[in-house]
Amino acid sequence: MSDKVDSWRVTLPCTRAEAEAIDAADDLVIDAVLMTTEEVEDDRERWRLDAYVEEEPDAALLAALAALVPSAAGIAPVVTPLGAEDWVAMSQAGLEPIREGRFVVHTSAHPVAAPPGGRAFLIDAGQAFGTGHHATTSGCLAMLDGMADRAFANVIDLGTGTGLLAFAARHLWPAATITATDIDPAAILVTRDNAADNGIDALHLIVADGALSDDIAARAPYDLVIANILAGPLISMAPEVAAIAAPGATIVLAGLLDTQRDQVVAAFAACGCTLERVDRRGDWTILRLAAGTTRYVPTRPIDPKGRDGWALDL
The missing domain is CATH 3.30.70 (Alpha-Beta Plaits)
Known part of the structure; x- marks a missing residue:
């Protein structure tokens, strides 16, 4: 040294x-x-x-x-x-590659080749959350990988962090329109740089608080909505997330502890969504829901500072 x-x-x-x-x-x-x-x-x-x-x-x-x-x-x-x-x-020296289905996520310190028929993503740790090493992110990768045989045309990744889940969606559904958003402008810059590093193009990148954005609304409805955030924001955002989802859309939620699952499911059930699948990883849970058969319309205007009145029991 x-x-x-x-x-x-x-x-x-x-x-x-x-x-x-x-x-x-x-x-x-x-x-x-x-x-x-x-x-x-x-x-x-x-x-x-x-x-x-x-x-x-x-x-x-x-x-x-x-x-x-x-x-x-x-x-x-x-x-x-x-x-x-x-x-x-x-x-980043201790961040070993993460493998989920056809995906492998690695840092610069541990470069690896893509698995046969799969995709490797270079995601270095830095200013944004979502390197794939947390159970919520890797669980979302697995959930998306398990839906590879489905067809999605309009996908949005709310709270994209490093962009990893949007990149996975681009690989699985190359003809789809992919939108990635984050409340933090730094995360959108990180996503842009990571996209360039990984040869990912044609992403719509938006700085936005939740799903309340004219740019997001203009591209709605989405047939796949991904939101790897935290339980409290997911609960408060349930009406606006349901409002941008197409009838019958798939909604993937993560960032919640298993003890918070029922509250998150209840918030989305109140907006017409039904639970389809649960993937539990340690203390963390990834949910897959289906939007209602008709597009949800919030019963009252959504205040971005207060949103809906859901309370989270910790």
Whole structure:
């Protein structure tokens, strides 16, 4: 290692539940690349949080990181100076390729070839959620892969993150119109760059809060709606998601814990949707629903700040 300190790593122990909460969060305001790793296979208590930063971490950053992992209370973080290596690549060194059906997802640190008849996607960890390494994203890949024999013409990926699920849809249904949206402009920029890296073209990229956008409405109705977000937003967004779905459309939902499944299903059932399939992965659940036989019309205007009055029991 060079004597020149180019970046820093902060390491703290954590539990699997804490790691999954960190991976799923889309509102963290910590200026660091965060990586969670299972240290002992199938041990819910033996996980690790690594945070990579370009400047020496100060007390405020250390406190913010400690707040993410309450189980590590009283344990001093390990702060390691790093040399001039590419520190983002180092943060991805432990992200082994993920294989789901015909798809394999890998980082720059672990390049792999596509499986026969399948597709490999290069998705590096960075500013957006959705590298395929979280159970919700990999579960969505599996759900989409299982629908390869269906025909979809107009697909939307709400909360696209890195763009991975939109890319998978493009591979499975090459003639379809594919729209990818995210509330975070940075995620749309990441999706654009990832699309270029993977040779994906003809995507409509939209910065939007949920499904409330004139651009989204103009392209509706969609016969496949994908929303890998979180349970609370999914519940509040149920009327607007149902409203952009074509009659009988397929709706894939993820980002929810199994304990939150009934509340999410109830919110969409109130909008005419019925549950078709459940894929449970650890504590996380992926749902496939069918929209009603007639297009849903919200019973009242949807306020983007308040939306509907669904409450989420944690």
